[in-house]
Amino acid sequence: MTDKFAIKDENGMEQYFDGIAKDKKDKILETKLLIYECEGTESQIKEWFKTINIAGVPLVPQELLNAIYSGPFVTLGKEEFSNSQNANIQKWSAYIKGSANRQAFFERALDWVSKGSIDDYMSIHRNDKNINELKRYFNSVIDWISSVFTDVESEMCGLEWGRLYEQYHKKAYDPKKVSAEIRKLYGDPYIKNRKGIFEFILCGSANTKFLEVRIFDEATKKSVYASQTKKAESKGKSNCPHCAIGHDANKSKIWNFDEMDADHVAAWSKGGKTTAKNCEMLCRTHNRAKGNR
Numbered sequence: 001m002t003d004k005f006a007i008k009d010e011n012g013m014e015q016y017f018d019g020i021a022k023d024k025k026d027k028i029l030e031t032k033l034l035i036y037e038c039e040g041t042e043s044q045i046k047e048w049f050k051t052i053n054i055a056g057v058p059l060v061p062q063e064l065l066n067a068i069y070s071g072p073f074v075t076l077g078k079e080e081f082s083n084s085q086n087a088n089i090q091k092w093s094a095y096i097k098g099s100a101n102r103q104a105f106f107e108r109a110l111d112w113v114s115k116g117s118i119d120d121y122m123s124i125h126r127n128d129k130n131i132n133e134l135k136r137y138f139n140s141v142i143d144w145i146s147s148v149f150t151d152v153e154s155e156m157c158g159l160e161w162g163r164l165y166e167q168y169h170k171k172a173y174d175p176k177k178v179s180a181e182i183r184k185l186y187g188d189p190y191i192k193n194r195k196g197i198f199e200f201i202l203c204g205s206a207n208t209k210f211l212e213v214r215i216f217d218e219a220t221k222k223s224v225y226a227s228q229t230k231k232a233e234s235k236g237k238s239n240c241p242h243c244a245i246g247h248d249a250n251k252s253k254i255w256n257f258d259e260m261d262a263d264h265v266a267a268w269s270k271g272g273k274t275t276a277k278n279c280e281m282l283c284r285t286h287n288r289a290k291g292n293r
């Protein structure tokens with residue numbers, strides 16, 4: 001025989017279980033629960049939770065913090081951020097990794113408003129009867145992301161949006177231009193790190209370190225080195241084109257392959273390709289002097 005039965009969870013919400021056999025239901029209802037009531041300072045309670053968190057499915061850090069700082073603030077926070085029925089969850093999921101049940105959104109909201117000091121923030125606000133500041137800050141980050149980046153890309157999920165918001169939200173962006181630039185960069189086969197595209201754009205589309213632009217492979221470097229060196233030797237000049245036009249002792253120096261690095265003749269950021277035609281070997285010093293392009 002089966003029937004419906006409900007138990008109340010920690011928030012007083014009724015959770016229904018369908019089709020549970022009577023013997024199992026009785027077993028659940030008759031199971032003796034071991035309940036610890038702990039008193040003490042926050043740090044003592046924290047230690048205690050760490051101790052008992054070894055058995056069963058371990059609590060994630062935010063679940064532990066919710067238990068330690070339980071009170072009106074946590075209850076309200078969970079109602080907003082840990083309720084999988086909240087219609088906003090889908091929108092939030094574009095930018096935040098994880099599930100509402102395991103506190104991913106509550107954790108991120110706290111992380112953003114507290115600039116990374118979740119523990120302290122929860123301790124200070126533990127007895128607050130509202131979560132206005134938390135909600136306001138969280139929504140300003142989310143609204144900012146969706147106003148700057150009108151398209152949603154899978155690589156946006158899990159970026160450090162709290163830090164990016166703090167760093168860039170006062171700058172003005174044209175969402176249409178941003179969208180066009182994203183399309184262009186997504187189509188560029190030389191970009192290895194697509195997750196970096198967003199901060200690359202936010203900080204002014206100049207710093208290519210965010211993109212990890214693909215570098216020349218060994219075969220290309222070796223063949224460019226060989227032809228460059230052959231030409232240089234026949235002219236009695238250095239095989240580093242920058243050394244060759246200099247006036248010091250290095251102007252006729254032939255560098256070994258492992259003393260040189262490959263460089264884009266036309267910078268990648270100016271449309272230069274990562275192909276043999278656009279590859280030039282420079283001595284280490286001159287390559288470094290050309291900087292990050």
Ligand SMILES: [Zn+2]
Nearest residue numbers: 240243283286
């Ligand atoms: Zn040089």
